[in-house]
Amino acid sequence: xxxxxxxxxxxxxxxxxxxxxxxxxxxxxxxxxxxxxxxxxxxxxxxxxxxxxxxxxxxxxxxxxxxxxxxxxxxxxxxxxxxxxxxxxxxxxxxxxxxxxxxxxxxxxxxxxxxxxxxxxxxxxxxxxxxxxxxxxxxxxxxxxxxxxxxxxxxxxxxxxxxxxxxxxxxxxxxxxxxxxxxxxxxxxxxxxxxxxxxxxxxxxxxxxxxxxxxxxxxxxxxxxxxxxxxxxxxxxxxxxxxxxxxxxxxxxxxxxxxxxxxxxxxxxxxxxxxxxxxxxxxxxxxxxxxxxxxxxxxxxxxxxxxxxxxxxxxxxxxxxxxxxxxxxxxxxxxxxxxxxxxxxxxxxxxxxxxxxxxxxxxxxxxxxxxxxxxxxxxxxxxxxx
Amino acid sequence: xxxxxxxxxxxxxxxxxxxxxxxxxxxxxxxxxxxxxxxxxxxxxxxxxxxxxxxxxxxxxxxxxxxxxxxxxxxxxxxxxxxxxxxxxxxxxxxxxxxxxxxxxxxxxxxxxxxxxxxxxxxxxxxxxxxxxxxxxxxxxxxxxxxxxxxxxxxxxxxxxxxxxxxxxxxxxxxxxxxxxxxxxxxxxxxxxxxxxxxxxxxxxxxxxxxxxxxxxxxxxxxxxxxxxxxxxxxxxxxxxxxxxxxxxxxxxxxxxxxxxxxxxxxxxxxxxxxxxxxxxxxxxxxxxxxxxxxxxxxxxxxxxxxxxxxxxxxxxxxxxxxxxxxxxxxxxxxxxxxxxxxxxxxxxxxxxxxxxxxxxxxxxxxxxxxxxxxxxxxxxxxxxx
Numbered sequence: 024x025x026x027x028x029x030x031x032x033x034x035x036x037x038x039x040x041x042x043x044x045x046x047x048x049x050x051x052x053x054x055x056x057x058x059x060x061x062x063x064x065x066x067x068x069x070x071x072x073x074x075x076x077x078x079x080x081x082x083x084x085x086x087x088x089x090x091x092x093x094x095x096x097x098x099x100x101x102x103x104x105x106x107x108x109x110x111x112x113x114x115x116x117x118x119x120x121x122x123x124x125x126x127x128x129x130x131x132x133x134x135x136x137x138x139x140x141x142x143x144x145x146x147x148x149x150x151x152x153x154x155x156x157x158x159x160x161x162x163x164x165x166x167x168x169x170x171x172x173x174x175x176x177x178x179x180x181x182x183x184x185x186x187x188x189x190x191x192x193x194x195x196x197x198x199x200x201x202x203x204x205x206x207x208x209x210x211x212x213x214x215x216x217x218x219x220x221x222x223x224x225x226x227x228x229x230x231x232x233x234x235x236x237x238x239x240x241x242x243x244x245x246x247x248x249x250x251x252x253x254x255x256x257x258x259x260x261x262x263x264x265x266x267x268x269x270x271x272x273x274x275x276x277x278x279x280x281x282x283x284x285x286x287x288x289x290x291x292x293x294x295x296x297x298x299x300x301x302x303x304x305x306x307x308x309x310x311x312x313x314x315x316x317x318x319x320x321x322x323x324x325x326x327x328x329x330x331x332x333x334x335x336x337x338x339x340x341x342x343x344x345x346x347x348x349x350x351x352x353x354x355x356x357x358x359x360x361x362x363x364x365x366x367x368x369x370x371x372x373x374x375x376x377x378x379x380x381x382x383x384x385x386x387x388x389x390x391x392x393x394x395x396x397x398x399x400x401x402x403x404x405x406x407x408x409x
Numbered sequence: 410x411x412x413x414x415x416x417x418x419x420x421x422x423x424x425x426x427x428x429x430x431x432x433x434x435x436x437x438x439x440x441x442x443x444x445x446x447x448x449x450x451x452x453x454x455x456x457x458x459x460x461x462x463x464x465x466x467x468x469x470x471x472x473x474x475x476x477x478x479x480x481x482x483x484x485x486x487x488x489x490x491x492x493x494x495x496x497x498x499x500x501x502x503x504x505x506x507x508x509x510x511x512x513x514x515x516x517x518x519x520x521x522x523x524x525x526x527x528x529x530x531x532x533x534x535x536x537x538x539x540x541x542x543x544x545x546x547x548x549x550x551x552x553x554x555x556x557x558x559x560x561x562x563x564x565x566x567x568x569x570x571x572x573x574x575x576x577x578x579x580x581x582x583x584x585x586x587x588x589x590x591x592x593x594x595x596x597x598x599x600x601x602x603x604x605x606x607x608x609x610x611x612x613x614x615x616x617x618x619x620x621x622x623x624x625x626x627x628x629x630x631x632x633x634x635x636x637x638x639x640x641x642x643x644x645x646x647x648x649x650x651x652x653x654x655x656x657x658x659x660x661x662x663x664x665x666x667x668x669x670x671x672x673x674x675x676x677x678x679x680x681x682x683x684x685x686x687x688x689x690x691x692x693x694x695x696x697x698x699x700x701x702x703x704x705x706x707x708x709x710x711x712x713x714x715x716x717x718x719x720x721x722x723x724x725x726x727x728x729x730x731x732x733x734x735x736x737x738x739x740x741x742x743x744x745x746x747x748x749x750x751x752x753x754x755x756x757x758x759x760x761x762x763x764x765x766x767x768x769x770x771x772x773x774x775x776x777x778x779x780x781x782x783x784x785x786x787x788x789x790x791x792x793x794x795x
Contacts, residue, residue, distance in 0.1 A: 148664060148665055152665050209655065210655075211646060211649065211650055212649040212650055212652075212653040212654065212655065212670065212671075212672040213641065213644075213645075213646045213649045213650075215655075215670050215672055215673065216637075216641045216649065216672050216673070216676055217641060219637075219668065219670070219672070219673040219676060219677075220634060220637045220638050220641065220676065222666055223633075223634055223637060223676075223677065223680070224610055224613075224634050226666060227610075227614070227630035227631070227633070227634060228613070229615060233664065234664075244613035245613070247609075247613070248606060248609055248610050248613060248634065251602075251605075251606045251609060252606050252638065255599065255602045255603060255606065258599075259599075260597060260599045260733065263597065263598040263599045263602065264597055264598055264599075266598075267598040268598065269595065269596075269598065269601075269703070278534060278619065278620075279534055279538050279693075279697070280608055280612060280693050280697065282605065284598065284601050284605070284700065285598075286598035286601050286602050286605070287601065287602070287605040290602055290605060290606065290609075291605075291609065294609070307665075307666050311665070311666065314670065317655070344730065347646065
């Protein structure tokens with residue numbers, strides 16, 4: 024079995040469209056109800072007749088349903104376009120890919136910025152405090168709707184990896200494999216701390232108004248600061264040194280504390296541009312769902328993995344200090360201890376946490392081969408069964 | 410030569426008082442003038458007749474002149490009380506210790522919150538953009554005033570270590586030794602980035618008002634966020650896990666995003682309490698002076714160390730990821746390459762950057778022995794000279 028992985032932009036899925044799936048009466052883990060849920064999603068490739076080639080792609084904190092290809096009239100490829108397409112790791116010639124924006128998001132799915140049908144105004148903080156399990160539960164409704172009984176794989180990095188773990192533990196019989204990347208079974212206090220200071224920046228912004236800003240200006244400055252903090256943690260000391268060094272910008276300065284180092288200008292730009300594409304309340308809800316996530320809910324992780332037949336590929340990146348490799352190794356160890364078939368790979372990369380989006384070559388090989396094996400084993404099993 | 414180091418609170422320097430040294434017409438590196446400079450300082454121990462036992466202690470970003478002992482009627486010991494006192498690393502039975510609040514600070518020394526004699530109102534952003542060299546230059550005026558020709562040592566951690574390096578390079582003949590601890594010859598882009606996001610939080614606070622907030626409320630929320638970010642970087646993943654784990658507070662919550670993990674409550678408390686003791690503009694000025702600092706000003710560090718006779722003790726801490734050990738090793742390497750006598754020690758500690766304040770035992774031994782040797786060598790040299 025020879026698998027060739029292409030990473031080039033040439034092998035694109037082309038022009039894609041976001042679709043919307045609607046269902047009613049969702050009950051969150053906290054017991055609160057959402058009358059009507061919309062999930063924005065995209066699909067790439069074709070679902071085969073046996074519906075055995077479907078893979079669910081799971082996005083990170085600020086991601087969305089647009090994982091690959093381009094939208095009509097726009098140039099920006101989806102956030103994991105380097106990994107999804109004909110001949111790529113998630114090979115659209117073989118597999119049917121699905122990516123949905125999470126519940127609680129702001130990119131087409133129902134979240135705090137959506138209109139609450141009971142009041143006719145956005146939910147804001149009346150939106151239930153959703154969990155990673157709620158996100159996964161909503162995705163399961165979408166998978167049901169698409170008529171897929173069993174996914175070939177669920178795969179994602181960072182918060183996407185948490186969702187992959189939640190799928191593995193909550194719906195083990197609905198998946199053949201899970202690929203949690205650059206993630207953790209639960210946040211350490213340092214990870215909570217970085218999220219909390221971002222939330223605090225948003226909440227401290229007078230424009231936040233306890234979340235009721237939708238008829239006025241958003242808390243842009245607070246959200247920008249939150250995103251700046253995020254960006255520092257997504258990169259590594261080494262990747263920042265390579266990218267920026269101590270270079271200064273030549274631009275004129277409006278006051279003594281205008282950004283003058285390149286790295287300062289970059290962070291400010293990334294912070295400010297984030298404000299145009301993300302909702303501050305969604306940032307609060309989603310980051311909190313990550314902090315509250317505990318794959319095994321206080322129990323040892325190996326206890327909740329007992330008896331699971333789905334196979335696991337755990338990937339970590341050496342320079343990722345936000346989700347350090349030891350957290351991925353803990354997942355591997357729990358799989359091994361509970362008899363779940365699991366493979367672990369630590370990819371050498373300078374990119375830090377961003378590596379799961381940028382250090383594509385080795386990641387693509389690992390995932391391409393893993394999926395090829397899972398799919399092959401499934402087909403063999405089916406043929407024996409006939 | 411046997412040196413016994415005591416760390417106990419019992420061996421305190423006792424009740425101390427902050428003193429103030431005033432001098433006029435200070436010119437900053439940028440060429441701007443400050444008509445009148447006040448430096449707040451404290452001293453512990455006795456200056457000997459030869460004035461050969463004086464050590465200058467240099468504080469970090471948010472430090473002050475109160476390094477040891479207690480102030481009348483108060484209980485809080487100085488910020489390095491565990492290191493300074495009778496029988497301690499900086500042994501007040503043998504040495505005369507001086508610690509001054511930096512120029513640009515807000516703890517008694519002249520800074521942006523001081524009254525500008527030209528206008529009768531606080532300088533705010535009319536205060537010159539001071540440098541680490543400016544801080545050291547102002548300290549030199551104080552040392553002149555105290556009649557000390559040559560300091561036995563200059564010592565400090567973090568920004569204090571930068572000042573120690575600046576003393577070493579700018580005034581090598583005024584010191585016998587330098588002890589830069591948990592520091593860097595220049596900030597990496599990651600270090601700049603963390604400072605910048607703190608500054609941005611302050612500047613984004615509407616109460617900041619381009620620095621002109623002294624007749625109204627300070628930018629408390631922004632400064633609190635800046636301090637929260639700082640605290641995360643001062644601790645380590647391991648020390649946070651040990652201290653907080655995923656413990657939650659039992660307290661009632663005012664809204665969905667009130668702190669509920671212990672670590673969140675701790676950071677908010679530390680952020681909010683910082684506001685009562687620190688000036689936001691000083692935070693901007695001092696953090697910027699750190700980012701702008703480059704011990705060798707673009708040249709290789711070893712080039713500017715050539716011919717320096719002062720001896721150097723470089724200390725780093727294993728879990729310090731804000732000032733990683735490789736930065737201290739660069740200082741050591743440059744010393745070696747230029748023929749400066751230097752010793753390096755990497756102390757095993759889980760405390761992260763805070764270790765220079767907390768991991769006292771090994772640090773105290775290293776410094777106590779180093780100072781003992783320097784002082785002994787000096788005395789021997791003097792005796793031979795007689």
